[in-house]
Amino acid sequence: MSSQSLQSAAVARLDALRHIVLAHGGGGQLTDELIGRMVLPRLGNDVLNDLLDASCVDLATSRAALTIDGYVVQPLTFPGGDIGRLAISGTVNDLAVSGAEPVAIALGLILAEGLDRKVLEKVLDSIAATAREAGVRVVTGDTKVVGRGQADGMYITTAGVGAVPAGRRLHMDQIRPGDAVLISGPIADHGLTVMLARQMPDVQSVLRSDVAPLNGMIRRMLDRTGGVVFMRDPTRGGLASVAADIAQRTGLHVLLDEPRIPIRPETRHAAEMLGLDPLEVANEGKVLVVVRPDAAEAALAALREDPLGREAMIIGRIEDVRDGLCELQTVIGGRRILQKPYGEQLPRIC
Amino acid sequence: MSQRRIIDSQEYLRRLRDAAEAIGRRVSFMEVCGTHTVNAFRCGLHSLMPSNVRLLSGPGCPVCVTSQGDIDMMIELARRGDVTICTYGDMLRVTGSGGNLEEARGQGAEVRVVYSSLEAVRLAAAEPDRKVVFTGVGFETTTPPTAAAVLEAEARNLKNFSVLVSHKRIMPAMRALLDSGQVRVDGFLCPGHVSAIIGYAAFAPVVRRYDLPCVIAGFEDLQIAAGLARLAEMVRDRRPTLENLYPQAVTRWGNRRAQNLIRRVFRSADATWRGLGAIPGSGLSLRGRFARFDAQQVFGLSAPNSPEPPGCRCGEVITGRVEPSECKLFGTACTPVRPMGPCMVSSEGTCQAWFKYHRPQGSLPAVTGVEVRA
Amino acid sequence: MCLAVPAQVKDCEGTEAVVDLHGNRVRVSTLLVPDVREGDWVLIHAGFAIQQLDAQTLEETFAVMEDLRKHAEGGTP
Numbered sequence: 001m002s003s004q005s006l007q008s009a010a011v012a013r014l015d016a017l018r019h020i021v022l023a024h025g026g027g028g029q030l031t032d033e034l035i036g037r038m039v040l041p042r043l044g045n046d047v048l049n050d051l052l053d054a055s056c057v058d059l060a061t062s063r064a065a066l067t068i069d070g071y072v073v074q075p076l077t078f079p080g081g082d083i084g085r086l087a088i089s090g091t092v093n094d095l096a097v098s099g100a101e102p103v104a105i106a107l108g109l110i111l112a113e114g115l116d117r118k119v120l121e122k123v124l125d126s127i128a129a130t131a132r133e134a135g136v137r138v139v140t141g142d143t144k145v146v147g148r149g150q151a152d153g154m155y156i157t158t159a160g161v162g163a164v165p166a167g168r169r170l171h172m173d174q175i176r177p178g179d180a181v182l183i184s185g186p187i188a189d190h191g192l193t194v195m196l197a198r199q200m201p202d203v204q205s206v207l208r209s210d211v212a213p214l215n216g217m218i219r220r221m222l223d224r225t226g227g228v229v230f231m232r233d234p235t236r237g238g239l240a241s242v243a244a245d246i247a248q249r250t251g252l253h254v255l256l257d258e259p260r261i262p263i264r265p266e267t268r269h270a271a272e273m274l275g276l277d278p279l280e281v282a283n284e285g286k287v288l289v290v291v292r293p294d295a296a297e298a299a300l301a302a303l304r305e306d307p308l309g310r311e312a313m314i315i316g317r318i319e320d321v322r323d324g325l326c327e328l329q330t331v332i333g334g335r336r337i338l339q340k341p342y343g344e345q346l347p348r349i350c
Numbered sequence: 351m352s353q354r355r356i357i358d359s360q361e362y363l364r365r366l367r368d369a370a371e372a373i374g375r376r377v378s379f380m381e382v383c384g385t386h387t388v389n390a391f392r393c394g395l396h397s398l399m400p401s402n403v404r405l406l407s408g409p410g411c412p413v414c415v416t417s418q419g420d421i422d423m424m425i426e427l428a429r430r431g432d433v434t435i436c437t438y439g440d441m442l443r444v445t446g447s448g449g450n451l452e453e454a455r456g457q458g459a460e461v462r463v464v465y466s467s468l469e470a471v472r473l474a475a476a477e478p479d480r481k482v483v484f485t486g487v488g489f490e491t492t493t494p495p496t497a498a499a500v501l502e503a504e505a506r507n508l509k510n511f512s513v514l515v516s517h518k519r520i521m522p523a524m525r526a527l528l529d530s531g532q533v534r535v536d537g538f539l540c541p542g543h544v545s546a547i548i549g550y551a552a553f554a555p556v557v558r559r560y561d562l563p564c565v566i567a568g569f570e571d572l573q574i575a576a577g578l579a580r581l582a583e584m585v586r587d588r589r590p591t592l593e594n595l596y597p598q599a600v601t602r603w604g605n606r607r608a609q610n611l612i613r614r615v616f617r618s619a620d621a622t623w624r625g626l627g628a629i630p631g632s633g634l635s636l637r638g639r640f641a642r643f644d645a646q647q648v649f650g651l652s653a654p655n656s657p658e659p660p661g662c663r664c665g666e667v668i669t670g671r672v673e674p675s676e677c678k679l680f681g682t683a684c685t686p687v688r689p690m691g692p693c694m695v696s697s698e699g700t701c702q703a704w705f706k707y708h709r710p711q712g713s714l715p716a717v718t719g720v721e722v723r724a
Numbered sequence: 725m726c727l728a729v730p731a732q733v734k735d736c737e738g739t740e741a742v743v744d745l746h747g748n749r750v751r752v753s754t755l756l757v758p759d760v761r762e763g764d765w766v767l768i769h770a771g772f773a774i775q776q777l778d779a780q781t782l783e784e785t786f787a788v789m790e791d792l793r794k795h796a797e798g799g800t801p
Contacts, residue, residue: 199463204749268788331356349488350492466753
């Protein structure tokens with residue numbers, strides 16, 4: 001047989017496969033076909049296309065930021081996004097909140113035997129689209145296939161590298177009494193969307209995950225003002241977790257103003273229905289910003305110029321009290337402590 | 351949040367302060383319901399209470415008062431390997447004498463969190479080879495859904511569905527509490543959603559017999575504040591009455607249909623309350639006609655007698671005799687991450703709420719008023 | 725001991741109804757409130773409508789209802 005007809009036969013073989021099989025991860029021809037026919041058409045660029053063992057990228061500055069995260073969300077797709085969008089956004093955001101300009105992503109896929117090929121295609125499409133949105137490239141990757149029933153269908157790991165401008169150092173130890181605390185928009189959308197999709201798939205809701213890359217919005221804010229001292233995206237554990245962590249690690253007092261914390265009505269209602277506290281629910285498209293008081297308005301304005309930050313609010317401040325506690329001033333003017341949640345949130349009826 | 355709400359709640363807080371000042375001496379109000387416990391903390395009400403008013407938590411956390419024996423039965427069933435336990439999320443981490451349902455699940459047991467009792471019935475109907483047990487926990491708000499599930503299972507003639515019944519009735523517990531003479535309260539904040547089912551008239555005997563004011567309240571900040579204000583005013587005026595501040599959901603006689611459903615399926619039984627011991631007539635058991643849906647009978651289980659961990663004072667906490675911080679285990683050996691007693695396990699438990707939301711001793715700032723924001 | 729939220733009945737089908745608030749649509753059992761009709765407001769708990777609510781005074785009672793008005797006017801709180 002000619003190599004051309006071998007080639008067509010191989011292509012026909014891949015196209016006929018509706019599901020991922022173990023051989024796709026074997027490093028042999030099926031792997032090549034998976035990469036060549038599914039991955040590269042979507043994610044390909046001059047660096048990735050070379051498929052070298054390691055890829056080289058140029059960074060504008062000499063200080064690199066590096067981050068890695070694993071994504072194991074269930075279900076794989078949910079209103080507003082999927083595991084692919086999550087995998088790019090999460091890693092881009094970790095770089096961006098550290099003050100780095102995200103440049104390149106390394107993508108690790110662990111697929112389960114039996115995964116529907118259409119699901120994989122959709123996830124790859126999401127990865128491609130989100131990477132374009134964020135202005136980053138996937139420059140290297142790896143694929144493994146594990147047995148049926150493992151990996152909940154698909155696990156993704158992304159590592160990201162970014163360039164940190166000279167002289168920029170965002171760190172908790174910069175935080176001082178008087179600093180303002182901002183949030184870029186309504187909380188709890190992602191966690192509640194995923195919880196509903198998992199626990200109550202019969203519920204039709206307008207809730208959507210907020211998953212999105214925030215580097216564009218953050219870049220504008222950092223260009224606009226030098227007063228930002230620290231940022232973090234409130235993912236697992238929610239806003240409460242980040243705020244409590246800041247209080248604990250700086251030893252200062254964080255005071256948040258409950259009426260100012262934005263939350264969508266449908267999100268609040270879903271939280272009440274499931275017995276969850278929105279402050280402890282994950283966000284995947286929000287950033288908490290600590291900024292010098294005289295720069296707070298400029299930072300807020302910059303956030304609000306971005307579609308992802310239209311509903312940004314100043315929600316609190318750092319107080320000159322050395323108790324390491326985070327407190328919430330409630331709607332009725334009372335106060336209560338905010339702590340990191342103790343474990344995975346469970347829906348309650350009582 | 352609306353300005354109206356803030357103004358109204360400030361008004362009630364002012365009335366509470368005025369009444370408390372006029373009373374002078376220390377007064378204690380007991381909120382019976384775990385959701386009231388948690389919400390009172392979460393809305394910051396504790397930090398706004400006048401110094402002579404104490405808010406005590408009562409035995410209204412159904413998870414907290416589920417006896418260790420009942421929990422041990424759930425876990426025993428889960429560990430059998432041929433049973434699927436369907437439970438509300440609340441029960442997942444409640445620990446019996448050895449482990450909890452979540453751990454059992456981690457070890458391979460089939461444990462599913464459901465939002466509705468009917469999900470368990472539907473599962474049993476769809477998979478006749480699977481033995482499904484639903485854990486029926488909760489007070490009168492949650493009992494009708496279990497009753498409905500049993501009737502549905504009967505209608506569908508299911509052979510593989512049963513309920514492990516741990517439901518409790520709130521009134522016998524309140525009476526037992528008051529009769530014990532160990533609790534000194536000046537009034538009750540009564541549970542709004544239990545009352546939606548049983549009606550506010552159910553609390554009239556408490557007012558009549560014990561001369562204590564009772565206010566039915568909803569669960570939001572404004573409503574709890576209003577409830578406390580009215581209780582304080584009634585104490586000040588020495589006019590203990592029954593007042594319904596939740597008329598939107600609570601009527602005099604409640605939801606008759608739901609009550610009938612309970613009566614059709616269950617009869618009162620003696621029950622053991624964790625921390626309180628045995629209280630006659632305070633529990634429910636399935637009527638004879640539904641015996642085949644009674645998991646205890648189907649699987650031949652009996653509740654083992656499990657002692658409380660040494661040093662645990664949950665019983666005193668849920669009867670309002672002791673504050674969590676007075677228990678030596680609180681915050682040291684007993685924390686939400688490693689709970690020893692039920693009050694710390696449950697997300698509605700007094701000890702957990704205290705641990706999560708309460709300021710460390712003596713450091714609560716005085717909050718005297720609030721500006722209405724523009 | 726009882727988390728329950730208000731919702732409006734959108735569609736009744738036998739012993740069930742689809743109820744809605746702020747776009748969250750849940751199917752609940754109406755076995756406990758069999759007389760409800762579309763447009764009525766109910767209290768939902770553990771997958772059941774447990775009581776009918778007085779529509780006139782709802783906003784006073786539930787903070788989550790205030791959002792309804794604000795939502796209609798546009799924007800989050």
